[in-house]
Amino acid sequence: MEKLKTLLQNNAQVWLEVKQKDFKKILNFAKENNYKWVNGKEINPKDDLKNMKTTALIGFSQNKYIGFISAMCWHFAKDVKRLKFENL
Numbered sequence: 001m002e003k004l005k006t007l008l009q010n011n012a013q014v015w016l017e018v019k020q021k022d023f024k025k026i027l028n029f030a031k032e033n034n035y036k037w038v039n040g041k042e043i044n045p046k047d048d049l050k051n052m053k054t055t056a057l058i059g060f061s062q063n064k065y066i067g068f069i070s071a072m073c074w075h076f077a078k079d080v081k082r083l084k085f086e087n088l
Contacts, residue, residue: 001029003088008060011081015059015069018085023049026058026085030066038067 007014018026027045036042043066049056057069074082 001088004029004060005033007081007083008062011062013059013061013080015057015074015077015080015082016085016088017074017083018056018058020053020055022085023052023056030060033064035060035064035066038065 004014004016016026024045027043027048031043031045037048057071057074058066059069060066069077
């Protein structure tokens with residue numbers, strides 16, 4: 001997760017493709033590093049995303065918020081760091 005921390009320090013946004021098996025890992029990282037959902041809600045790694053059965057596209061911002069990225073935005077975005085979580 002150190003690579004992700006470094007990326008977040010050096011980029012305004014980092015977008016991640018996260019598989020279902022990694023949801024708790026990424027949410028624990030977010031909570032431990034004081035991120036909140038874009039609507040201001042606290043992150044709950046145990047319950048958030050528990051019913052999601054597909055890969056999620058999740059954006060992290062330097063201002064400590066996370067949120068979902070639409071597939072269309074993911075596809076057409078320019079100048080945004082996009083990575084597969086499993087490769088970190």
